[in-house]
Amino acid sequence: MHKLWEPYPLLKNDLKLVEELINKSIRVKNKKVEATIKRVTQAGGKKLRPAFALLCANIGPKQDDQNKIAIGAALETLHMATLVHDDVIDEAEERHGVVAMHATNDNKYAIYAGDYLFCVCFTILSQHSATLGQLEFNAKSMERILTGELDQLEARFTPPLSVKSYLSRVSGKTAQLFAVSCYSGALVSEATRRQQMIAWNFGHYIGMAFQIMDDILDYTGKEQIVGKPVLADVRQGIYTLPLIYARRENPxxxxxxxxxxxxxxxxxxxxxxxxxxxxxxxEKARELAKRYTKKATDHLNKLPQGEYREILNDITTKLLKRTL
Incomplete structure (x- = not known):
């Protein structure tokens, strides 16, 4: 479990239950294949998305432990599925210090494994989802996430002209899943419709700031810490916000x-x-990340007071400082 959660023992325990449900839900007749998939899912990571869902499950009056753990597991499985596919596309050799699946097997193997994790996500949702409407909502959200990834692929090596186009891609491929995480947590707690939408917007703005800061690390991080070469995105023809802003000055x-x-x-x-x-x-990209973070905290402060809100505020601050 990531050290980020050490100060929050109850949340840490819930995240362990999320891990256990994911592990229990991966069942493949070929035990070698099963072990390979579990090796990837147990590779670590911060588990931010299920953590946001678990915390937002405290917004409303209902405490539904089983459903909130299930939603956290489904969201994390969905995220891991996209990462397995991302590693194939990016030709990344490692993820969280573990050799990427396509590097130990091959691309086809990894793609099918990622597809299987998508199936696990929806299996968990179908077994625990309170309403078909919630399941449909998550299906539409996954559609937006994958569309965002496709948009990024389509834009490879095209001139980085538009901040708006960049933000549109980030909204789909990253912010959408953060928004869904916060919204889903609020939903299972039977928060009011207004509170659910505040949670959605909070998650969206957090996701925008998170991706911008992640992209900044591509230009400022050290390879040993970030785990990939400096300007790895640029090498692959993915032009993110720092480059877009700088290019405006001298195209x-x-x-x-x-x-x-x-x-x-x-x-x-x-x-x-x-x-x-x-x-x-x-610097210009970091300023925009700060503005998104400010929008996130403004929305967070509209939600009912409680320890969950204090933790969310702590995490939001750490995300902006990138001390995670």
Missing amino acids: EVFDNILTKKEALTENDIQYLTELIEKYNGV
């Missing part, structure tokens, strides 16, 4: 480099890093 100089696409050299990468620093791309 020509950036485009002369970016037109090389996959042929970027290490000198090109170094030059891009210097240009982004020169034109304050990271």
Whole structure:
């Protein structure tokens, strides 16, 4: 369990129950295949999405322990499925210090394993979902998440012109799942409709800030800590907010480099890093992350008081500082 949850023993215990339900739900006749999938699901990670769902399950008057654990497990399984597929697309060798599935087997194996985890997600939901409407809601949400991923793939190596297009992709591929997590927790607690939508908006803004900070790490993080080469996204033709902001100041100089696409050299990468620093791309991106975080905390403060709200506020602060 990630050290982030050490100060919150009750939440930590619930996250352990989420892990147990995921583990119990993965059942494959071929035990070698089952063990391979479980190795990935047990690789660690912060489990932010189920944590947000569990905390938001305290918003309303009803305490439904079984359903909140199930929703947390379904959300985490969905997230892990997308990560298995992401590792194939990104050709990433590791995830949380564990060798990626496609690296130990092959791409086809990993894709089918990711598909299987999608099935596990919906199996958990169908067994515990209180209403078909809730199940339908989660299906539509997954559609938006995958559409966001497809939009990002489609945009590879295209000129990074629009902040709006970038934010639209982030809204689908990252913020949607955070929003669903908070909304689902509020839903099982029988919070009011207004509280459910506040939780949704809180999760959306947290997800936006989280992804922007994650993208900033691609430009500022050290390879040993981040676990991937500096400017890994740029190497794959994924142009995120710091680059988009910096390019606005001098499109020509950036485009002369970016037109090389996959042929970027290490000198090109170094030059891009210097240009982004020169034109304050990271600082501008961080300012936008701060604004999204402020929107998140403003919505959080509209929810009923309680320890859950204090924990959510703590986590929100740590996300912005990227001390997770």
